[in-house]
Amino acid sequence: MKKVKSLKDAVNLINDGDTISFGGNVLHRAPMAAVREIARQNKKSLKLVKTAGAQDIDLLCAMDCVESVDAGFVSYETKYGLANHYRQGVQSGKIKGNEHACYTVICALRGASMNVPFMPVKGLNAGDLLVKNDYFVVVEDPFSGEPITLVKSIVPDVAIIHVQECDENGNAIIYGPKFEDILLSRAANKVIITTEQIVPVSRIKLNAERIDIPGFLVHSIVHVPNGAAPASCYKKYEVDDKSVAAFIKMSSKDEIRAYLKAYETKDYLGERMGRRL
Amino acid sequence: MRTEGYRVSDIMTCCISNMLQDNETVFHGVSSHLPMVAMKLAKSMHAPDLVHLNIPGGVNPSSIKHASYSSAGADLLGTAEAYFPLEEVFDLSMRGKLDVAFLGGIQFDLNGNVNASVIGDYHKPKVRLPGGAGSAVLIPTAKKAIIWRVKHDKRTFVEKVDFTTTRGNLWKIVTPLCIFEYRKGKLHLESIHPTSSLEEVRDNTGFDLIYDEIKYTASPTNHELAMLKKIDPYDFRSIEF
Numbered sequence: 001m002k003k004v005k006s007l008k009d010a011v012n013l014i015n016d017g018d019t020i021s022f023g024g025n026v027l028h029r030a031p032m033a034a035v036r037e038i039a040r041q042n043k044k045s046l047k048l049v050k051t052a053g054a055q056d057i058d059l060l061c062a063m064d065c066v067e068s069v070d071a072g073f074v075s076y077e078t079k080y081g082l083a084n085h086y087r088q089g090v091q092s093g094k095i096k097g098n099e100h101a102c103y104t105v106i107c108a109l110r111g112a113s114m115n116v117p118f119m120p121v122k123g124l125n126a127g128d129l130l131v132k133n134d135y136f137v138v139v140e141d142p143f144s145g146e147p148i149t150l151v152k153s154i155v156p157d158v159a160i161i162h163v164q165e166c167d168e169n170g171n172a173i174i175y176g177p178k179f180e181d182i183l184l185s186r187a188a189n190k191v192i193i194t195t196e197q198i199v200p201v202s203r204i205k206l207n208a209e210r211i212d213i214p215g216f217l218v219h220s221i222v223h224v225p226n227g228a229a230p231a232s233c234y235k236k237y238e239v240d241d242k243s244v245a246a247f248i249k250m251s252s253k254d255e256i257r258a259y260l261k262a263y264e265t266k267d268y269l270g271e272r273m274g275r276r277l
Numbered sequence: 278m279r280t281e282g283y284r285v286s287d288i289m290t291c292c293i294s295n296m297l298q299d300n301e302t303v304f305h306g307v308s309s310h311l312p313m314v315a316m317k318l319a320k321s322m323h324a325p326d327l328v329h330l331n332i333p334g335g336v337n338p339s340s341i342k343h344a345s346y347s348s349a350g351a352d353l354l355g356t357a358e359a360y361f362p363l364e365e366v367f368d369l370s371m372r373g374k375l376d377v378a379f380l381g382g383i384q385f386d387l388n389g390n391v392n393a394s395v396i397g398d399y400h401k402p403k404v405r406l407p408g409g410a411g412s413a414v415l416i417p418t419a420k421k422a423i424i425w426r427v428k429h430d431k432r433t434f435v436e437k438v439d440f441t442t443t444r445g446n447l448w449k450i451v452t453p454l455c456i457f458e459y460r461k462g463k464l465h466l467e468s469i470h471p472t473s474s475l476e477e478v479r480d481n482t483g484f485d486l487i488y489d490e491i492k493y494t495a496s497p498t499n500h501e502l503a504m505l506k507k508i509d510p511y512d513f514r515s516i517e518f
Contacts, residue, residue: 025332025363026307026349051363052307052332052349052410075407077308078516079346082407090405097405099394099442101413103367122371123414127390127441132399176351177333178362234351241346 003221004168006271010192010220011037014046014158017067021049021109021154021188022056023161023181024231026077027239029174030056031162031194033227033267036260039063049109049154051102051180055231055247058083062256066095070135070154072102080248099129104136104151106180111153112187118150125149159188161213162228164236166195167204170218171211176234178212185213192220194227196236223270283497285453286311286515287505288470289425291497293451294318296423297327301376304330304366304419306410307349310513311425312379317341317508318501330375334362342510367411370418378419380412382426384438387484389447389459391416391424392438399440409442421448427517429454431483453518454478456494468492 011034014020020038024030035056038046045067048057052073060066062085069090074083074097089095100108104121111119118137125147130136135152161181166172172193174181185191193213198221204211226233230240230247250256293315297303301324305312313331320327320337329337332349335357343352354360369375383406384392393412397403416422426433429452447459454473457464466488469478479486497505505514 027347028333028350071408073307073408073410075308077347077349078310087405091402093401096400097402099408101409102363102411103371103414106364106367121414123367123418125417126445127413127443128399129394129409129413129442177335177354179333180364183364232347232350234355239346 003170003218004198005220005222007033007037007222007224007267010034010222011041013190013192013220014038014043016044017046018157019047019049019154021156021159021184022053023159023179023184024228025177025179026052026054027231027244028177029162029179029228029233030054030231031160031227032056032229032231033224033263034160034192034194034222035059036263036267039065040260049105049156051105054083055244058085059247059256061085061089061095063253064094068096068098070098070100070105072100072105076244076248080244098133098135101129105154106183108151108154109180109183109187111151112155113183116153118152121149121151156184156188158190158192159184160192160194161185162194162233163213164196164233165199165204166193166197166221167199167201167215168221169201170213170215170221171204172213172218173204173207173210174212182212185217190219191217192222193218194222194224196225196227196233198223223273224267225269226266283502284515285470285472286518287497287502288472288494289451289453290315290318290505290514291501292456292494293423293425294322294501295495296449297324297377299324300326302328302330302369302374303377304370304375304415305348305379306332307347308381309348309379310344310516311427312423313341313344313348314505314509314514318504321504321508322501330361330366332363334360336361341508341513344513345511367414370415373418373420375415375419377421377423378411378415380410380416380422380424382409382412382424382442384433384435385424385450385464386435386438387464388444388462389464390438390441390444391447392440393442394440396439413443416443417446422446423448424450426450426452430481434481435483454481463487468494470494471496
């Protein structure tokens, strides 16, 4: 089975209404080229899941692709300020903001990876998050009789993870922080890898014990150099300050459409390189 | 805000540093430059065996000088001693083995309720805030939870929070004006920064202050200020001001 696909074909696997989870954390190694392609293909009613998101969530909220966001934190970091499209979407009632405690997203994904309907979570035992959200329930521990909070498992239909290296079978290596990406690859029904580099099978085999996501878990692979930009990618590039700062200032969909258009050549670069191979 | 060669950000960083003890395991998250610098200061002064944990998973990064726009970036792992990622930091706290966690928040009340979620109704908020990140599980489970906030006004310190993201088990709240300590279910005014006054704290706090005596936060020492210059030459500790 040929797993290496064009960005368009890989993103086309996503259906309206799907639960989608992105790898990385805030402005680090987020699969931004795939996020941009989701916006270009005008996917609708997506349910986004991430511990801590930034431009990935904000951009899709801006383009009306999102029905709900399950996250512990949605914001750029200090320097870039708040995720205003996400905020406005939630404030207007268009988007459901399901607040988690980061760890409860992790536990919900752990539940998915083990195929159990919920996970017990220690710690979350007070406050309004428990009251206002139907994905948290406090029950009596049948063994001790003490109260324990359960979080409903979240099974992403599709996880999209950007990595530095991957072979044509999907064996992927993440350099630097892995964030929740390994768990994510085990929790989702379908894993799409976008990669800086597609390396020969024989070469990645030399580092078999370093592989974070084995190929048999991976459905599709897309070669996208700079695929995390304007987020950072360890050992490859830093945050593209200009691009993030420009995006933060955009308020209309037309401006953002032009921003997406300006990325097209870069986002489709890997395909052209692939055709030459 | 410069008084006698130090600023409010220096006072906040130094007083937080002095709350940390040697051998403690300490965690900071995203958008947390000031506590990150405070941890590094403590480690460079009185707490060499403090264990610095963070989101990218870098245990004891030898340098924090490259964490310019982010306190969750790969640079903290690049110079680290070992890899211990976020989900394991959470598990550690759940096991009762995280000594100190640094957390944020937008609104706080006298009873120690913390709001990092919304202003107004949760389901249709007037303002959707970034969210409490790990607060709701870390504040109840870390041995000591320190909150820092660079704003101190009546919209921040309110009679009653709009939404309780989490509550209880706070230890300290450090602001540009003072330090609160959470004791017996209430926030107590612990000390006023030398750059502020009781009147200023009172005028900017939306609840009646509780205190036994008026104490002042220690001024940063010359040694501390010199060390700050060395470990934080780009002044990340002031990024939120």
